[in-house]
Amino acid sequence: MDERMIQAAQTGDINLLYELILNDPYVLQRIDDVPFFHTPVHVAAFAGHIEFMMEMIKLKPTFARKLNQAGFSPMHLALQNDRTHAVLRLLRFDEGLVRVKGREDLTPLHHVVQTGNVDLLIKLLAVCPEAIEDVTVRDLAVKNDMFEAFQVLVGWLIRSRHGAAQRWEKELLSWADIDGNTVLHIAAIRHRPRVYANFPNQVNY
Incomplete structure (x- = not known):
């Protein structure tokens, strides 16, 4: 240039x-x-x-x-x-x-989740709710100890009026990393009971 x-x-x-x-x-x-x-x-x-x-x-x-x-x-x-x-x-x-995939398929939303910027995360989800589909367990806040960001994601799903919100919530629980660990598996490994509080009906998942 x-x-x-x-x-x-x-x-x-x-x-x-x-x-x-x-x-x-x-x-x-x-x-x-x-x-x-x-x-x-x-x-x-x-x-x-x-x-x-x-x-x-x-x-x-x-x-x-x-x-x-x-x-x-x-x-x-x-x-x-x-x-x-x-x-x-x-x-x-x-x-x-916010959904443009860069290197290793990481989107801007991934970056915000990984850095734990809760205020910006809320704004991104409000503008483009579909972007939550791009988040995987690899970059979930639970794995990076960003529990506040994770709670925002879960809370947004619970309160969302978006038609696909319930489906996304169920899929969130079933997402697995390359080792086969789901969100709740990772929470158990890291002894994070607060994560279970977000899913009271899923403690035996």
């Missing part, structure tokens, strides 16, 4: 962006033609330059879902650098971005 384009994204300079487009109308198309690329949207999302990020997405909507060479989308990078406002703005553009 052109050094001046990187500079524009790093500093959030929209005027420079359009100067570059004026000089080369195909500058963004050449970036888009590369299957995996660290686009100006990746740079701006990581830096938290929201206006530049959204201006770029307006010009090239495909950049919002493109993975860079490391296997991360712009939302992944925004989360990694604690750019919550950038994450929420991306969600306003496309709620499905």
Whole structure:
């Protein structure tokens, strides 16, 4: 990517962006033609330059879902650098971005569960409830000792009016990791009785 384009994204300079487009109308198309690329949207999302990020997405909507060479989308990078406002703005553009699978099939929701950011987890589920289907026992909060995040997931399922919520709750109990352990198995191994409290009818599961 052109050094001046990187500079524009790093500093959030929209005027420079359009100067570059004026000089080369195909500058963004050449970036888009590369299957995996660290686009100006990746740079701006990581830096938290929201206006530049959204201006770029307006010009090239495909950049919002493109993975860079490391296997991360712009939302992944925004989360990694604690750019919550950038994450929420991306969600306003496309709620499905929270389900974009990066390296090892990890989505932005996985990242939020693993870091235990409960407030953001609640916001992501409110915007895109279907994203809970992407969570597996491998990254469940029980395994990472993020019990508050786990309780949010379970509580959301119990209270949710989404048509598939009951199905998701049952599936949550049956998800197994590569060793065949379910959520309750892991809770028993780690002596975490609070997890059982979320499933009073499943203690003998």
